[in-house]
Every structure is written in C-alpha cells, then in structure tokens.
Amino acid sequence: MPTGASAKRARPTNQSMKGGKFIEKGRWAAKGTKPLPEQASVQHILILIIVHGCRKVLFIQTEVKIMLYAMGLFFGSLICDFLPLPRVYMGQSDNVFNVYFVKVAWAWMILVSGAFILLTSATIGCGYRTVIKRNMSRLVVGTVMWYLWSQWFFGYVENRTGSCLGKAIIRNKYDCNQEGFHWHSFDISGHAFLLVYINLLIVEEAKAIVGWEGIRDIIRLEDHHRNEAQNDPGESKTVLDTLSNNDLVVLKLNYEQFTPYIRGIFCIMTLMSVLSDVMLTCTIIFFHTMPQKVVGGAIAIGTWFVTYRVWFKSDASPGLPGAGLFPYQNLKEKTKDQAPLRRRSSLCKEHKDSLPKFMGMPLYGLKKDIQEKKQEAERADEEKTGLEDFGEHADFRGQTRNGPFGDFGSSRSWRR
DSSP, X not given: OOOSGGGSOOOOOSEEEETTEEEEOSTTOOTXXXXXXXXXXXXXXXXXXXXXXXXXXXXXXHHHHHHHHHHIIIIIHHHHHXXXXXXXXXXXXXXXXXXXXXXXXXXXXXXHHHHHHHHHHHHHTTTOHHHHHHHHHHHHHHHHHHIIIIXXXXXXXXXXXXXXXXXXXXXXXXXXXXXXXXXXXXXXXXXXXXXXXXXXXXXXXXXXXXTTTHHHHHHXXXXXXXXXXXXXXXXXXXXXXXXXXXXXXXXXXHHHHHHHHHHHHHHXXXXXXXXXXXXXXXXXXXXXXXXXXXXXXXXXXXXXXXXXXXXXXXXXXXXXXXOSSSOOSSHHHHHHHHHHHHHHHHHHHOOTTOOOEETTEEOGGGHHHHHHHHHHHHHHHHHHHHHHHHHHXXXXXXXXXXXXXXXXXXXXXXXX
C-alpha cells in the first residue's frame, strides 16, 4: 500500500458536486422546507399584547352587546325615571365629554373609522381604487342613515307631536323657543341613537383586523411557492396565487407601511367604543325619558341590522369589512379542521423502514441503530422458527441427542 500524503483517504462529506457547485445533502439539507417566520422583537410582542387586549374589549359578541343595550335602555331608564338623582358633573349637558365628543361624535367617527377603512382596503385591495371606494362607501351609507334619522326624522316627529307651552298658537319649535316659551313634545333621544349606532359601526368596521397578522405569513409562503413552483410543481398554493407579481409587490409594501398605523387606529377605535358606552350610561341615567331612549336605541339597532346583516351581505352592496382581492380571515380555523385528516393519511403512508423525524428532518444518526435492531429481530425470529420446526420432529430430536457425535453439534448446524 502506498505511503505518504497521497495515500491518505479522503474525508467523507455530506456534499456532492453538480455543475461546479456543492449541493448539500443529509439531514441539514433545506430542500423542500418552508421558510420560517422572522424572530419577533420585544417591542413587537408588546404591541401585539396591547392589540389583543383591545380585541378582547371591543369584540364582545354583538348579540350580547345588543341585549345589554336593550336592557339598559328599558329597565335602566325606567328605574332612573322614578329615582331622585344627585347633581353630578357627568349629569350636566355641558360636561367636557358631551361637548367635545358626543356633540361631534359623527365627525370623530368619520375621521377615525375612515382612516382605518382607507388603510386596510388599500392593503388588501393592493392599491386598487375600486376596492378602496367600495369599502369607503359603507361610511357614506352610514352617514346618510345618520343624517336622515337624527337631522330630519327626529326633528319632524318632534314638531308633529309637540305644542308650545304658554302660547298654543305657535306651531313650530323654533318660533316657540324664540318667544321664550318651552316646546313640549316626544323628543326621540338623539344621543341614544347616535351612541348605539356609532358603537355598532365601530365594532363592524374593526373586524377587518381579524386575521391581519396572518397576512405576513401568507405573503412569506406565497414568495416561497413562487420561487419553488418551477422545481416542485406539486407545491401547495396559497390564497395569493391569483395575484400578479406587481400586485404582490404592492401588497407587501402597503402591509409593511400601513400595519403600524392600522394597529394604532384600532386602539383609538376601542377607546371610542368604551367612551360611547360610558356616555350612553350617562344618557340612560340623566337625560330623556324611557320611551324616548328606547325608540332611539331601537332605530339604531334596526339600521345596523338592515345594513350590515342583510344588505352588505349581497353582491349589490359595498360589501362587508375585510373584503379585498384575497381572503385572509378564518384561515387558521380551516387549517385546524383539516389537520387531523392530513395527520391520519400521513400515518397510513408511513413505511416501516422510514426514519424517525424531528421538525420534519430525518434523523440519519439513528439509521445504524435501527438496522442493528432490525437484524437482531430477524435473527431472533429465525431461531424461534427453527426451534418450533425442530420440536415437531420427535424422532429426529432423539437421533440428534444420541447421534454418532454424542453432542448437540448436529442440531446447532441444522439450526444455522
């Protein structure tokens, strides 16, 4: 055998040459693996905790919230109509929250919810103006409903059902107040209508954030799919498969740019919802009578139901919040429902000689141990089978024990 440096054996490696490049093989090979999400920072985790807390506060089941509104407007108002109430700051019509929030509540609604709808629709619509206009039209519908009810219908009912105390000849509320008299009528509570309606609209429009954080994972998987589609035609598709390359670029850009603002506006919407509930409680306790508040709240609930639960679900409508060029909500629930079926099918297809895996990667280090255990099991089966066959031939067993060699050599040779 030759000696020297040239006689040394090459060290085995897990790489091979193909086209002048090393191709990695073995358990560290990345072929067929999906990209992992980026490591989250502490700041990102804290922001998600705050958003999650706002979701817990805002996304109370709508039916439960409506039931609480109905009970408060009826029973709460009925009790407060007969109880002597103390004079407190929140019971005065000139308190700071009533002046700067309730009096201009619809302007706050347009400003905050409009910004939220604009940014979310620009993201899930990949910048297309048709998608943005369609989502923004829901706010236009809500504004029209608010104006028709509070600025026209309520005033019409008040004028038609009232009379001027002290001078009955005056038939108009404005003229009665100008003369220094009091106009007595059925005054539907505009505050009850406004606060209930705003709260329900905020809850509905904020639902666009459900599943929002999962868009990042969908984009990452779609990038992986488009890069691996040529090498692996069987690669599973995502909901972004119908988007063009330009649309995908716009989606990634808008998502990274607008998501921090969307989270912040969502927290502001939660504060508006909480403040609306507080001011509605003050209205129930201190202002108007029970029938006036019940009618105002009932009109708000009915308007919300007709628009968001009936009309917006049809094709000839602005559509529901979260409508864009691709679905991104309720994807995790579908995956969970399908997971047991996929797991059972994979178990059925698992071969007896397949290696155990950890995080999807085969454990090649256990291959030798598995082969040795398999060989030992085969030898044990052969010995067991040989003993059973040997026991069935009694005559031959006797000859072997007392054979010409006088030992068990012949039986051992036969077993082998």
